[in-house]
Amino acid sequence: MIPGLLAHKYDGIFASMAITEERKKKVDFSNKYYESGGVFVAPVGVTIDVADKQLKANTVGTLSGSTYLCYLEKTYPTAKVVTYPNADALYLDLTSGRLDAIFADAVASDFGLLKTDAGKNMAFASKIVTDRGCFGEGAGIGLRKEDAQLREELNKAITEVRQDGTYDKIAKKYFGYDIYGN
Numbered sequence: 444m445i446p447g448l449l450a451h452k453y454d455g456i457f458a459s460m461a462i463t464e465e466r467k468k469k470v471d472f473s474n475k476y477y478e479s480g481g482v483f484v485a486p487v488g489v490t491i492d493v494a495d496k497q498l499k500a501n502t503v504g505t506l507s508g509s510t511y512l513c514y515l516e517k518t519y520p521t522a523k524v525v526t527y528p529n530a531d532a533l534y535l536d537l538t539s540g541r542l543d544a545i546f547a548d549a550v551a552s553d554f555g556l557l558k559t560d561a562g563k564n565m566a567f568a569s570k571i572v573t574d575r576g577c578f579g580e581g582a583g584i585g586l587r588k589e590d591a592q593l594r595e596e597l598n599k600a601i602t603e604v605r606q607d608g609t610y611d612k613i614a615k616k617y618f619g620y621d622i623y624g625n
Contacts, residue, residue: 456585463579475581478624
């Protein structure tokens with residue numbers, strides 16, 4: 444997505460993009476608009492202990508080049524990890540039984556899989572994990588470095604909806620947990 448932004452194909456990346464030091468070298472970011480963390484998703488009834496460094500799940504899928512791959516490689520170096528180019532392929536292999544679990548963004552997994560017909564037999568299989576080293580400072584809107592005015596306008600809008608209660612009202616309606624990371 445970053446190459447498309449830099450090629451002026453769009454003005455911002457509003458796609459759960461983690462604000463990381465590595466990404467800050469290429470693009471600028473708005474203030475965070477949420478901070479979700481990673482979670483294991485597996486068939487209903489499966490529980491994964493995130494403290495178990497052996498990761499008993501046989502095969503875990505995640506997105507290629509993602510902050511979630513960073514976490515899996517750092518935390519579970521002996522785990523069998525399969526990477527996918529997009530969430531649709533990742534979710535398909537989980538729901539078809541080719542993976543034991545996936546590790547991905549909690550909010551994206553909740554809405555992209557668990558709240559769909561395809562995900563009806565899937566559930567969060569672990570607690571939500573945060574790791575600043577891999578996941579960064581939360582999700583922000585990726586912007587070109589020269590677009591300072593747009594960044595300021597977006598930051599102002601994020602601040603306003605946080606201060607006037609709109610953010611909390613929307614978050615309570617759609618999520619069962621604090622997505623901002625208070």
